[in-house]
Amino acid sequence: RMPPGSFGWPILGELPSRSISITEHFFNLRKKRGPIFTTKWGSHRIVVVTDYNLIKKAFNHPDIQGRPAFFTFDLFTHFKNAGVIGSHGSVWTENRRFMLRHLRDLGMGKTALEDSIQQEAEMLVDHLDKTCVGKPAVMDVFFNCAVVNIIWQMLASKRYGLNDEVMVRYCTRIEEEMAIFQGPMFLVDVFPWLVKVLPSIILNKVLQAEILYRNRDEIHLMFKQVIDDHMATLDPNNPRDVIDQLLLERAHRDAPDYLTAEDGSELDFKSIMGNMFSAGSETITTTLRWMILYMAINPEIQAKVHKCLDEVVPKDRLPSLNDRNQLQYVDAVLLEVLRVSSLTPISLLHATTADVTFEGYDIPKGTVVLACAEMCHRDPAHWKHPDKFYPEHFLDNEGKLDGKKEGFLPFSIGRRQCLGESLARMELYLFSTAILQRFTIEPPEGVVLSTETDPSQMQHRAPKPYEVVLKRRM
């Protein structure tokens, strides 16, 4: 009584082809099976949900809040239940609550963070001004550094220069990781028994697991040093950042599975820190790269953004949150970037933590539940021009912003909805407006830029490397 579908070939299941996008693959299956269906990838039974209202219902179901046991999910938590992104049960509830509370205290979505984001945005545009103006240039790792600095400041009251060796190495490691996660490592995720039977040389060298282990250990060592520094300088009456809050909470709590891994190490500290970095840096950086690409491809929309900015923001200061109400067209452009780029086309995978009855179907415990976010973003039932870059999708008849549209779920929905959504929206707005206030973005002469992507990117969709020309506006 599972939703209609097939388990495909023995052992293999119905693996998606890497030559078409995951959304196209599911779109083809939906034509035969309907809006909710079953498939199988290797050892994992998967229920695929393609309709916005069904996704909303599924992701609010209390027993569809687990995560599948994927090698790449669990690697950073040493295969234990820790942190927020990959955890479940009481560890997840407590850690999510903790993180939300302290991100809010630190000003997420409010004006308290604005200064530090503006400082990073200014540093970034100055850097672009010095190095990229007037010639074809790649929007490179400096974007990541500026964004990671925001997370560092919230977590550890630290920031680095854009050229800082530690920072550049850290950002390069994260990019490396994303590429490996989306490469052949997929095989280990879908056939977890491969870890036991593959010769370690294949696992380490061919599938590149050794790079993942090395990066994890290097990043965790960096975190450990920061935690140790904080322990040495903690003033309980004056917590400075998330790490201080974690230290204070740990001192006051008895729950054994909370904020300390079973072996008493700082695993959960490191997992929470790691989650903030992995969820909060590549996502923003890649969306900014998408924004730049869409602006270069749509000069008339970019000109409208420039006009709005020039009418509202004096040239001698950066755009601020106070201007936002008068810059609703700009916000609509950013929401449209999120829709058309569909950064996480299949959101993050959920799993059932008990046998579930859903929409009249039985879904056994341990089944993966997958939401096709991109299919909703391209559904003509929700969007007037699904395949076009059309900011008016997010404006009502009077030109006012309508950001809560049915069919829009870049940050997912329900109980595990992105925990950093307000921070993300604030960063995207402040970075994008700072860049667009200073520059006009154009394709290099004679080049036709494309938004085509590599179809094998399933979890995190980035544009193919491109160059643009920045022209100074002021």
Ligand code: HEM
């Ligand atoms: C453009 C930026 C971003 C996008 C598109 C995005 C998208 C998402 C999506 C699709 C999920 C999966 C939710 C689910 O499992 O149903 C998620 C989860 C999460 N995001 Fe974001 N995110 C962004 C930025 C951020 C930022 C800045 C942070 C904060 C530091 C953050 C922290 C998290 C965390 C901790 C989770 C896991 C939530 C949980 O498992 O309970 N994200 N995000």
